[in-house]
Amino acid sequence: MRNTRTLTRRAALTAATVTVALVLAACGNDSGSGHPGGHGSASSASSSTGADAAAAAHNTQDVSFAQGMVPHHQQALEMAELAADRASSAGVKGLASRIEKAQGPEIRTLGGWLTSWGEDVPTSSDSTTESMPGMDHSAGSAMPGMMDGSDMDDLDKASGTDFDTMFLTMMIDHHEGAVAMATTEKGKGLYGPATAMADSIISTQTEEIAEMKKLLGKS
Known part of the structure; x- marks a missing residue:
């Protein structure tokens, strides 16, 4: 019984660890891809729009x-x-x-x-x-x-x-x-x-x- 409980607890801990690792990896990927494509693109578009407006003045x-x-x-x-x-x-x-x-x-x-x-x-x-x-x-x-x-x-x-x-x-x-x-x-x-x-x-x-x-x- 004791061995069975130990194996069950170890399996649960391992599964939890893997789940946390996957969640963290997903968050990291979302943050990385979103940052350059989000803030960077918005900044670039804003600069381009400002330049066009200045040129057309x-x-x-x-x-x-x-x-x-x-x-x-x-x-x-x-x-x-x-x-x-x-x-x-x-x-x-x-x-x-x-x-x-x-x-x-x-x-x-x-x-x-x-x-x-x-x-x-x-x-x-x-x-x-x-x-x-x-x-x-x-x-x-x-x-x-x-x-x-x-x-x-x-x-x-x-x-x-x-x-x-x-x-x-x-x-x-x-x-x-x-x-x-x-x-x-x-x-x-x-x-x-x-x-x-x-x-x-x-x-x-x-x-x-x-x-x-x-x-x-x-x-």
């Missing part, structure tokens, strides 16, 4: 700049495309080509920003006489430097040296308008990539204005 001036610069650039491309067949000056053709290469990608970038902000993306430069909000120019006036339909028709009909002179004169005004818009964005915009683009526009187009004046013999 913008104000109404940024929206106005993008919505105004899209049609402004589109009209510059329309003018530049005419130069391939109508210009007689290699200098004018070279300038027009550079304008196309620079402003085409900028239009796509501006449109991407507007889409990410949930704003409308202008699709054409037909409304050349409409005033864009936030541009700091007099109410009712056109965006600075934009040509009207009559100007574009005249340029389309010109060729040779007449085209060169008309193109350069119009593009100087157009560039000066873009510089004015970019200057406003640089001073009042919030979105970093937009103010950086504005700075680039000011630098590049100011240099091109000087180049065009030389081609016109005005320097």
Whole structure:
């Protein structure tokens, strides 16, 4: 009897020990897997969300700049495309080509920003006489430097040296308008990539204005 009781007690103790060990192991595994996947993932997601919010921070001036610069650039491309067949000056053709290469990608970038902000993306430069909000120019006036339909028709009909002179004169005004818009964005915009683009526009187009004046013999 004594031996039987001893064996029974030993068996019970062994079973209890194994049960405790299994419970502790399970808890340890739950804690280990839960900690990196729980707190760590939440922290990472929070950091990612914060970074996205910071990158997307913008104000109404940024929206106005993008919505105004899209049609402004589109009209510059329309003018530049005419130069391939109508210009007689290699200098004018070279300038027009550079304008196309620079402003085409900028239009796509501006449109991407507007889409990410949930704003409308202008699709054409037909409304050349409409005033864009936030541009700091007099109410009712056109965006600075934009040509009207009559100007574009005249340029389309010109060729040779007449085209060169008309193109350069119009593009100087157009560039000066873009510089004015970019200057406003640089001073009042919030979105970093937009103010950086504005700075680039000011630098590049100011240099091109000087180049065009030389081609016109005005320097």
